[in-house]
Amino acid sequence: MPDLTTNCAGIRSPNPFWLASAPPANSGGQVQRAFDAGWGGAVWKTLGQPIQNVSSRFGAINYSGTRAIGFNNIELITDRSLEVNFREIYETKKKFPKHAVVVSLMVETQEEWKDIIKRSIDAGADGLELNFGCPHGMCERGMGSAVGQEPLVNERITSWAVEYSTVPVLVKLTPNVSDVLPHGLAAQKGGAHGVSLINTIKSIIAVDIDRFVPEPRVGSLSTNGGYCGAAVKPIALHMLARLTRSGEFKIPVSGIGGITNWRDAVEFMLLGASSVQVCTEVMLKGYRIVEDMIEGLDEYMASHGFDTLDQLVGKAVPAFSEWGDLDLNYETIAKIDAKKCIGCQLCVVACHDGAHQCIHQSKETNGDATRVPVIDESECVGCNLCKIVCPVPDCISMVPVDNGFAPATWNQHVTEGLPLRPKKGAH
Amino acid sequence: MSKPIPTERSESVFSDFKHEYAPHQAAVEANRCLYCSDAPCTKACPTHIDVPEFIRKIATENVKGSARTIFDANILGMSCARVCPVEVLCVGDCVYNAMGVPPIQIGKLQRYATDQAYEKGWRFFEAGKPTGKSVGLIGAGPASLAAAHELRRMGHACTIYEKREVIGGLNTTGVAPYKMRADRSVDEAEWVLAIGGIDVKTGVEIGKSHAFEELEKKHDAVFVGVGLGPDTRLGVPGEELPGIHGAVELIERMKLGKLPLQGVKHALVIGGGNTAIDGVRELMVLGVPNVTLVYRGQEPKMPGYRHEWSAAREAGVSALFQAVPVAFEGSGKVERARCVRMDENKKPIAGSEFNVAAELVLMAIGQSTLGEQLASLGHRDQKGSGRHRRTRCHRAQGLVRRRRLSQRWQRSRERRGRRQGRGAGHSLALGRQKCLI
Numbered sequence: 001m002p003d004l005t006t007n008c009a010g011i012r013s014p015n016p017f018w019l020a021s022a023p024p025a026n027s028g029g030q031v032q033r034a035f036d037a038g039w040g041g042a043v044w045k046t047l048g049q050p051i052q053n054v055s056s057r058f059g060a061i062n063y064s065g066t067r068a069i070g071f072n073n074i075e076l077i078t079d080r081s082l083e084v085n086f087r088e089i090y091e092t093k094k095k096f097p098k099h100a101v102v103v104s105l106m107v108e109t110q111e112e113w114k115d116i117i118k119r120s121i122d123a124g125a126d127g128l129e130l131n132f133g134c135p136h137g138m139c140e141r142g143m144g145s146a147v148g149q150e151p152l153v154n155e156r157i158t159s160w161a162v163e164y165s166t167v168p169v170l171v172k173l174t175p176n177v178s179d180v181l182p183h184g185l186a187a188q189k190g191g192a193h194g195v196s197l198i199n200t201i202k203s204i205i206a207v208d209i210d211r212f213v214p215e216p217r218v219g220s221l222s223t224n225g226g227y228c229g230a231a232v233k234p235i236a237l238h239m240l241a242r243l244t245r246s247g248e249f250k251i252p253v254s255g256i257g258g259i260t261n262w263r264d265a266v267e268f269m270l271l272g273a274s275s276v277q278v279c280t281e282v283m284l285k286g287y288r289i290v291e292d293m294i295e296g297l298d299e300y301m302a303s304h305g306f307d308t309l310d311q312l313v314g315k316a317v318p319a320f321s322e323w324g325d326l327d328l329n330y331e332t333i334a335k336i337d338a339k340k341c342i343g344c345q346l347c348v349v350a351c352h353d354g355a356h357q358c359i360h361q362s363k364e365t366n367g368d369a370t371r372v373p374v375i376d377e378s379e380c381v382g383c384n385l386c387k388i389v390c391p392v393p394d395c396i397s398m399v400p401v402d403n404g405f406a407p408a409t410w411n412q413h414v415t416e417g418l419p420l421r422p423k424k425g426a427h
Numbered sequence: 428m429s430k431p432i433p434t435e436r437s438e439s440v441f442s443d444f445k446h447e448y449a450p451h452q453a454a455v456e457a458n459r460c461l462y463c464s465d466a467p468c469t470k471a472c473p474t475h476i477d478v479p480e481f482i483r484k485i486a487t488e489n490v491k492g493s494a495r496t497i498f499d500a501n502i503l504g505m506s507c508a509r510v511c512p513v514e515v516l517c518v519g520d521c522v523y524n525a526m527g528v529p530p531i532q533i534g535k536l537q538r539y540a541t542d543q544a545y546e547k548g549w550r551f552f553e554a555g556k557p558t559g560k561s562v563g564l565i566g567a568g569p570a571s572l573a574a575a576h577e578l579r580r581m582g583h584a585c586t587i588y589e590k591r592e593v594i595g596g597l598n599t600t601g602v603a604p605y606k607m608r609a610d611r612s613v614d615e616a617e618w619v620l621a622i623g624g625i626d627v628k629t630g631v632e633i634g635k636s637h638a639f640e641e642l643e644k645k646h647d648a649v650f651v652g653v654g655l656g657p658d659t660r661l662g663v664p665g666e667e668l669p670g671i672h673g674a675v676e677l678i679e680r681m682k683l684g685k686l687p688l689q690g691v692k693h694a695l696v697i698g699g700g701n702t703a704i705d706g707v708r709e710l711m712v713l714g715v716p717n718v719t720l721v722y723r724g725q726e727p728k729m730p731g732y733r734h735e736w737s738a739a740r741e742a743g744v745s746a747l748f749q750a751v752p753v754a755f756e757g758s759g760k761v762e763r764a765r766c767v768r769m770d771e772n773k774k775p776i777a778g779s780e781f782n783v784a785a786e787l788v789l790m791a792i793g794q795s796t797l798g799e800q801l802a803s804l805g806h807r808d809q810k811g812s813g814r815h816r817r818t819r820c821h822r823a824q825g826l827v828r829r830r831r832l833s834q835r836w837q838r839s840r841e842r843r844g845r846r847q848g849r850g851a852g853h854s855l856a857l858g859r860q861k862c863l864i
Contacts, residue, residue, distance in 0.1 A: 065454055065457075066458075342525035342526050344463040344464070344466075344522045345465050349464035
């Protein structure tokens with residue numbers, strides 16, 4: 001039986017699934033219900049000077065009938081008094097001593113940081129998360145992403161927090177930067193025990209095309225919000241891996257961004273996250289999704305022979321490299337399993353219009369059997385597009401071919417003159 | 428113009444067999460469509476509607492565009508959505524079938540888009556620039572309506588000659604009311620005619636009140652859209668007894684008025700085709716306690732659609748297979764059918780005769796053919812080949828099948844035609860004397 005016990009930057013929890021600092025972790029009642037449902041930890045919705053929110057606050061993108069593949073919000077930090085929050089943190093920790101309660105914080109002055117950190121720890125926080133990422137509202141007041149986008153400010157405030165804290169400090173990074181690495185390194189330099197990423201992405205989720213106002217609409221105006229949900233996962237994975245493959249960056253990461261199920265969580269862990277945080281999917285489906293996340297991770301670890309999370313965290317990091325290190329002589333071509341093909345010809349149109357015009361309709365066009373397309377292997381560049389559009393599982397596979405050329409990367413080609421195979425589809 | 432149909436009709440008690448989609452239901456179904464290229468559903472459609480395109484337009488909430496795509500290929504898209512046997516055409520060819528996934532409900536989606544067009548009053552087509560040519564169309568059924576609409580888009584003047592007082596042909600008088608009621612068909616006919624420039628003369632029977640030659644003299648082309656003729660009879664003793672009707676004839680009476688069924692406890696529908704299946708389902712809903720389909724062959728060999736028969740079975744009809752009436756008996760009106768058992772080769776088994784009670788009998792064993800129809804028009808070609816005298820007379824089905832294709836299709840066909848060293852041979856060109864069969 002695999003052990004899901006988690007230690008992220010010294011913050012321990014029974015499993016790696018934490019609620020992210022957001023509406024699902026807004027109150028003691030919610031967090032306690034989440035722990036009952038199986039969540040291993042929660043990052044309490046950011047504490048600071050309680051704010052006044054607008055209505056409405058959320059927007060979503062639907063795609064091909066699937067609701068909310070992407071989500072955004074213009075909600076700010078807690079709107080409840082600090083006293084109430086701290087009391088509920090205390091009660092929660094008392095009931096769930098083994099679960100991780102990390103308190104997210106966002107204040108302005110050094111004095112305020114000192115005070116709020118002390119009170120958080122007194123309430124029982126197992127760790128702190130410095131919210132340097134919020135891309136709307138708070139940044140206009142000089143907090144949130146306004147801090148996260150300035151490495152020197154990030155480093156300084158981090159160092160204050162680390163100085164005042166007796167529990168681990170995570171810095172939550174913003175994705176609204178051209179390169180996340182200097183910001184991760186700034187947190188590390190400031191003494192942070194770990195970072196969490198990503199916060200939400202600055203965004204306009206949609207425009208109401210009848211009212212001519214972006215969404216979410218507040219009266220007759222809107223503003224940019226923070227983008228999250230399933231659609232942002234690729235951006236988050238890249239930023240995570242950007243840090244974890246860097247030799248300079250050495251502290252643990254709590255992964256956030258589009259995690260909806262155990263598979264997503266495994267992907268984050270393989271790229272180096274030692275815990276994962278979830279918000280949007282919980283907002284859409286409720287705390288109950290954690291049951292499947294735990295079961296799925298457990299089954300995955302057992303089937304791959306992992307006993308502890310340490311064994312899988314970061315396992316895919318060495319395989320994340322640069323383009324110049326890829327083998328240009330590695331070659332695949334598409335093969336269609338005629339028995340599985342249903343004749344939709346989506347691959348034909350995709351290859352013709354969107355790729356290299358090497359999949360053709362069968363010449364004999366009468367009868368069902370001949371609707372199986374034909375691949376011109378001498379032209380197929382192995383791009384994957386046909387496999388991506390094919391609706392039938394395992395009908396199209398990308399098969400490696402031996403072209404007689406030894407492996408050669410672009411870097412090797414430039415520096416050592418290694419020969420490259422002839423190009424395909426480039427006439 | 429068409430006479431309004433009565434508001435009191437037997438068919439009014441029927442409700443739709445396939446329910447209409449609400450917008451959210453249509454959206455779920457439309458989003459399942461794979462948007463196939465060179466799609467089998469479009470190929471299976473006799474009017475070559477670009478099915479993936481109209482479905483995608485529903486998915487993107489461009490329902491008006493969806494309706495335009497449908498009507499551009501088939502102006503009768505609304506009634507076709509209801510009556511078309513999609514199970515053996517587009518839906519039957521949906522690639523999802525090969526995946527073991529339920530096929531897309533193309534008929535219901537088409538109904539959704541076309542119903543919206545009627546509801547919202549969308550119109551898409553205008554009459555073309557007048558060409559000075561005129562076409563006479565015999566019959567105001569689906570074929571003539573579609574052909575006339577197409578001809579008007581090209582600018583030809585049209586006159587439709589209809590022997591009945593109501594228009595819409597079989598769509599009005601023959602479609603099973605759980606698929607479409609007569610008023611809907613008349614609405615459709617009026618919607619089609621609203622393109623303008625189509626003169627409809629009702630109560631005019633070519634071959635009787637007017638000679639076929641008269642039409643030929645008057646018009647540059649004549650379109651024969653007469654459909655099939657009267658119900659065929661078995662030719663057995665007692666068949667003239669009151670209470671024995673042709674199925675098509677009785678269905679027409681039910682659709683256009685009140686059908687007196689008092690005292691009918693047992694009804695027999697003779698035949699195994701789709702009209703017979705419609706007949707039994709209709710009589711059941713109209714309250715006849717015992718309705719039995721009598722077919723001379725075996726159940727799996729019924730010519731009617733399997734899906735239609737399954738639905739009738741689910742509705743609770745009973746059937747008598749491998750049997751055929753040899754006589755009808757009764758005093759003053761039919762009371763029973765004398766039937767004989769048939770062997771596997773549909774040959775009577777000697778000594779197997781038996782009686783079945785019947786106060787009502789519907790003959791659904793076929794209708795007279797086009798050749799006979801043409802003969803009744805006073806037309807010289809009685810073979811039903813559709814070609815006649817410099818090919819100016821166009822058989823309905825052929826013309827409808829080769830109706831104007833969508834622009835894209837038309838262009839691709841022309842290109843293909845040029846490559847093969849011939850012109851685009853499929854356009855409907857009046858005055859060029861093209862055979863359209």
